[in-house]
Amino acid sequence: MAAARLYQRKWVLIKLPIALLALATMAWLWLEWLPMPPSQLRVSAGRADGVYYAYAQQYAQKFAEHGVTLEVLESDGALQNLQRLHGEQAELAFMQGGVGYLGSAGNIRGSGRVQTLANIDIEPLWIFSRLRDIESLQQLQGLKVSLGPAGSGTRLLALKLLEQVRLGPKDLTVTDTAGMAAVQALQQGTLDAAVMVLAPESAVINALLIAPGLQLVQLRRTAALTERLPYLEPHLLAQGTLDPTGRHPPQDATLLTVVASLVARDDLHPALKRLATQIASEIHARSGLFYRPGEFPSLKRLDFPASAEARHTLVHGLPWLEAHLPFWWAQVTTRLLVICLPVLLLALWLAHLIPAYLRWLVESRVTRWYGELKYIELDLSRDSLSGLDLTKYLGRLNSIERRMAAFVTPAYLMPRWFMLRQHIDFVRLRLYRRRGR
Template sequence: MSKILKFTQFSVRDLFVAAAPTIALIAGVCLLAYWLVDPAPPRTVRLATGQENSAYEEFGKKYAAALAKHGVKVTLVPSAGSGENLKRLRAGEVDIAFVQSGSTNEEAAEREGLTSLGSLFVEPLWLFLRETKGKPPITQLTQLKGLKINYGPKGAGAPRLFRQVLELNGVEKGEVERFSLANTPATVELLEGRIDGLVFTSAPEAPLIQMLLQTPGIKLFNFNQAEAYARKLPFLTHVVLPQGIVDLGRDIPAEDYNLIAPTATLVARDDLHPALTDLFVQAASSIHSGAGWFSQQGQFPSAKYTEIPVDAEAAKYYKSGPPLLQRYMTFWLANFFDRMWVVVVALGALILPLSKVVPPLYVWRIRSRVYRWYGQLRAVEQAVEDAPEGSRMEVYEAQLQRLNEIEELVNQVSIPLSFADGLYGLRSHIQFVRKRIQFLMGESAPAVDEAVAV
């Protein structure tokens, strides 16, 4: 049975050896295309957040936890706030950041390679003031003249916004004594009475906001002209802090408060991998989609309320939901199949031309097992032709012995049946050379006998 199996219609081993270089070349090109043309998403990303105890910091931790479930490490980069985050994005120091609306414009964002992944939440301008006995409450921003107000540190979003608001009220630079402390130390200074007020732009989830709203002797400024501010500064929204929203039992606050609010936006560099864009937008939908103090269920995240052009992948998500594959499989597996089109293109470009090379290589490899013995036959014939006259019989006998050895080896050659004609042809040619030598030996024998007789 083993001998029969040697003679088959097809040789898998020979096909594999013939096709191996082509397969290796195709695999190499496909891998190169897979990693270079459409590289895998990085497993680390840098997210610029905000100050200690800020809403940006709290939300940054939630994003880190959400992406960690998919094997992506989010490195949180603390900052002074929106302004510093924008600078770090421009410099390439971070990949993604929280940025306040009004910090830039569409033309500048396109020029600097920035895209929006959607607006996340409104972050009102909170102006907390110390109540002073014997003095009437402050109801107009013009009454801030001469007071000590902390605008926030350089790089935060609040100082720039608050200056714009004061200018609309005709309050000149220098008429308010400005401080530039970070939020936490500024809160301490306010509680100790060393400053008269402080400004935040933050979501209400920030711990300092929650604390100050419930601190006796600290009064939140009511922007009664909020609608006018929103008309003057289009990136602002008029929002209302409802009575009792902080604590219904204690009725905190005791009245509705009108506030003006920019929108927090998730901004990324335009070279952020599309797969990471999908992950961040999905995380944003999970973190910010619920109802809040100033938003309805499902209002955020949104492609609206941002002056920065919305990323194409993010816009697709807001319109159609998560990518189809990511609905049914893990992120990395879905990303793998999503990127396989690169391999398909590479295969299509290579398989057709290279597949034409394999059959000739296979045929050559099979036939070479037969053809190489013709060199041995030619050597035998050459030895016979060059035999010296005095020792021809010895040469003929030696070459017959060599032919027998060649024939024995040829009989052990295994080739597919479709190529057996070449093998039988070789064996007939061996027999032909043998008969020729025997014929020559027959002619030489009388001459040898005559020489012996003499």
């Protein structure tokens, strides 16, 4: 009987295969369904003298505390950052506000695969000039102007602003000079004006503010620009707020601003999205020149869709295990609870259920033989049995014995098996006696 043979060798034929299948299932689910997050990431930041790069260095330190290596990549700006995300050259990037609205993002195939983890800062649009009395973008016509590197969000924003006043690159002399090089060019007179999007604490902005002969351009009639370009917001830069001595700026100024954000590829591991969002909360929770403590990070006025993991983290915090255990221990514990424990319980249940079912099959066979024998015994108590009936019953006893001989009897059933043989012999003896009457 196949069931009896299987039950007799249940450890090799049943429990060992179940254990191996359980291990294979755990490994497959661990690797394919819920893989561990990578231990190395890349963030595309910005120029080495910019705030994005400084932020990236802080992120790298925080990630290192959680056992994740974050490589900081220098870039020319937001557009190059977006291209790197699309080209899988980076998993995280800092993005200047408005890039998703400016039409350039749509020209990058697969830009929809970018998600916002958090808005982290407000960046003003600065226009510095060595010429006095510039109050409008139209006055830049014919001048030599730096609009930022070709791969930067500053260049895209500046061109969009010029488009609002019906100016294009052909109407002025555009250069790629940026950073400290732009400061020197303005001082030397080889550059008339520079447009840049930088945080107020940037070293470049500090250098421009204290450079003699350079003016911070105060644009007039900016309401129309903010109506046409909704990602722009006006903010008041109060007199003396950029200098401990209270000299810069020399008077109140209204600046157009955009929101900077931390973005990620949508296929970045969910645990790393949560970790990056939590780190953003730690780094950017302070107050800024244009916002109060607690206003950032946030997920308002987005250029790219918000990550579900980031939104949950900002609202509810990290999951309990990730909040109370080291990052990698939390990941391992999660998989032990979600994958290994259920598979282990299922394997133990099957390892108990299948042998129990086979044991029931084996014992039911012996029980049926006992039932057949009991039926014969009850018939023997009748006086009206013919010789043909007795011969039939002897044949049935012989059939039971043949089946018992082919039966692979488990050790624990041997006592019942021998008792059944003795009982068969006893019934056969009774049949012989009845035939001899």
